[in-house]
Amino acid sequence: MIKPVKRVQYVSLPSAEHPYSHLIETLKDDTTKFFNPQKLNDPRYDKLPLSIRVLLEAAIRNCDGFHTKEADVENILDWQQQQDKTEVPFSPARVLLQDFTGIPAMVDLAAMRDAVAKHGVDPGLVNPKCPTDLIVDHSLQIDYSKWSVKNQELELGRNKERLEFFKWCSKAFKNVNVVPPDVGAVHQVNLEYLVVGTDSHTTMITAWASWAGVSVGGIESEAVMLGQPVSLTLPRVVGCKLVGSINPLTTSIDIVLGITKHLRQAGIAGKFVEFFGAGVSQLSAPDRTTIANMCPEYNATVSFFPVDQYSEVKCQTLQVIELNLNSIVPHVSGPKRPQDRVAVSRMKEDFQSCLDEKVGFKGFHISKEKQDTCVPFLHCGQEYQLAHGSLVIAAVISCTNNCNPSVMLTAGLLAKKAVEAGLVVKPYIRTSLAPGSGMVTHYLNTSGVLPYFSQLGFEVIGYGCATCVGNTAPLPDAVVDAIKQGDLVACGVLSGNRQFEGRLCNCVRANYLASPPLVVAYALAGTVGIDFEKEPLGVTSEGKEVYLRDIWPSREEVQQTEEDTVISSIFKDLRGRMEKGNSLWNNIEYPDSVVFPWNHRSTYIRPPSFFSKLSKEVPPPQSIENAHVLLFLGNKVTTDHISPAGSIARASAAAKYLLTPREFNSYGARRGNDAVMTRGTFASIKLQNRFIGKPGPKTLHIPSGQTLDVFEAADRYQRDGVPLIILAGKDYGSGNSRDWVAKGPYLLGVRAVIAESFEKLHKKQLVGMGIMPLQFLPGDSADSLGLSGKERFTVAMAQPGGPSPGQRLTGKSFCVTALLDTEMDVTLFRHGGHLRYVARTLL
Structure with missing residues (x-):
């Protein structure tokens, strides 16, 4: 068992001039x-x-x-x-990058070397000043659900150019360490460090008192790498008092989801949370880590679990939220958002209500006469049927549960009891097991449960993010055809913390987050439309009905198994794998040069255009003149809508650029190619653009009246020299952080975003790329102002020196607020973002 220890802040002896x-x-x-x-x-x-x-x-x-x-x-x-x-x-002590966000950061640094070299500056001066670890864990795809070695070989093959580039980075840049593929997920292998990281799970580290891990975007991480601190608004701190005893049937994930809902409803966006009270002592270190991991979902910046006795007196200065742990019962979250929790006991009736409700965050609006639709199909020579609620994806993955042995062992023991009871999982369900690291596989194997996972189809497919980032293996064609034929609301269940509609698979509309044992349970049932209390999971070959309560392991059984199998030696084994790598990685060749020799035929690695026409002098501020609106968006536009993720659709602008389907790979794998990523920006099939009136990655090219792909319209505007803006509603840019949510719009020619409100991190990302975030005044919106989106917009700088913090900029007929909160924001905006600012300091 990992136990938290109090960390001492060690430093080197500073000079006598240090003020402290x-x-x-x-x-x-x-x-x-x-x-x-x-x-x-x-x-x-x-x-x-x-x-x-x-x-x-x-x-x-x-x-x-x-x-x-x-x-x-x-x-x-x-x-x-x-x-x-x-x-x-x-000022963090270390930067943590996963490879999806790490590769554009490294490509930017390599391009910056080119840029400064053109001005006669030694390119070798461009290095991260802050120690940086890049973990290659997001490129794994599930090509074979039951052959992890083959998955690894294919991963290294299809990502050869990226891996060669990473190998060059580890040798060419100072302060860069690359952890090779197939070692583990970024958040699993880095729980012992103080970090600022691009992965949304970076906050897991804050579960151990006196450690601070902040999840930021790739743009902010690049700035930290180059010696700039992260700018934080001095936060309010909320005390979360945990009281009561944990229900024996409640897993750590249930507690996590319960606390997530409780805190989200309390409105703690941007705040720090400190947990205290008698209930904290019932939470193991992995429990606390899992709770801290969900920071992005309850919109906190940091969650702290003090080791020392927490002073009730100190809490008198804080807002305190109290939560009785005994009130938490098993839940899942879905079908489209992490915050929409459903008690497992109500799952069947809740899914039925989702079919009835209008299309929205919960509803699918399936007419009554079509709700009983069943579509037969053949799979491996046997006939099956799919209906609304049928499960087609069941994934035990690394995101939330990898650091918590109790829930993984509960799932394994459940699988063991299910097999012994004679239950099976239907073979067409895409099952997978992606542990956070080899450590998880080690204790699952030592405890004897791994073979039972395998018998139910949950084979270890590799180490890294897979299903959670849309890298699920394609569903069988017969399953996809049946879903389309019946217009079925098929379902996926995963033990992660992201499941926005369409993220797992385009044809799977309802996705639920659940604890690992519940993932196994729903896979056995084959549907989310089940009442576990009243209906059996299945029937054995002898005709015996088996209920979930018959095979659910006791808390005592799980705890004993954990004590017997999760021992210190497996952590040493993990570190050895990190240092040693593997033969496939070790044999990768890389160029020996100070500047990277770009292959201009490459469709994976390209020098971006961020440094084109870079001057030593800061350019004067310029107004935005006669801009067109590229997109007219509503509320709750997430980073999934903006930033490319998952597979590349065959009819997309990115696919037209790449031409050959076998070369498509995923957007994540191609984050080092700005041409692909720009074409994938706003390419989500769920994007609701008011110009179009239905979901899809299309927009109106206003001068011609044509409906085009977003990239094609933006490209036409740029060729005509027309600047662009985006109109949006509330909470623009919510969701997990990605650098391309700002880089993509910048390369599309977007100069400003006007919204009713912004997610704080995304606002910073826009400024970090030189895009102006403009907010409607309170009470104003595009609708209240009568905007059609087809107007021409001019944003005039109100002062010769450019915008100042909080300054209002006046447009043609209404006022907005420029969300430049600090002098640093103003400086970055005037330079055109972080990258140009840093490059100019070197020049």
């Missing part, structure tokens, strides 16, 4: 020195929440008078007065 050198103390070993903020003798320190103390310690250590100033330290100390008002810097 008087806080330095030496540990008993007489060699290690650290800053002790208690020596400030400031009464405000004792009243600071633990999470704010971590920010304070980091600011003291990194106080250089430039990126971090004494005024920043003072602002953090004055947290009670400055929260939600002041921006403070956070």
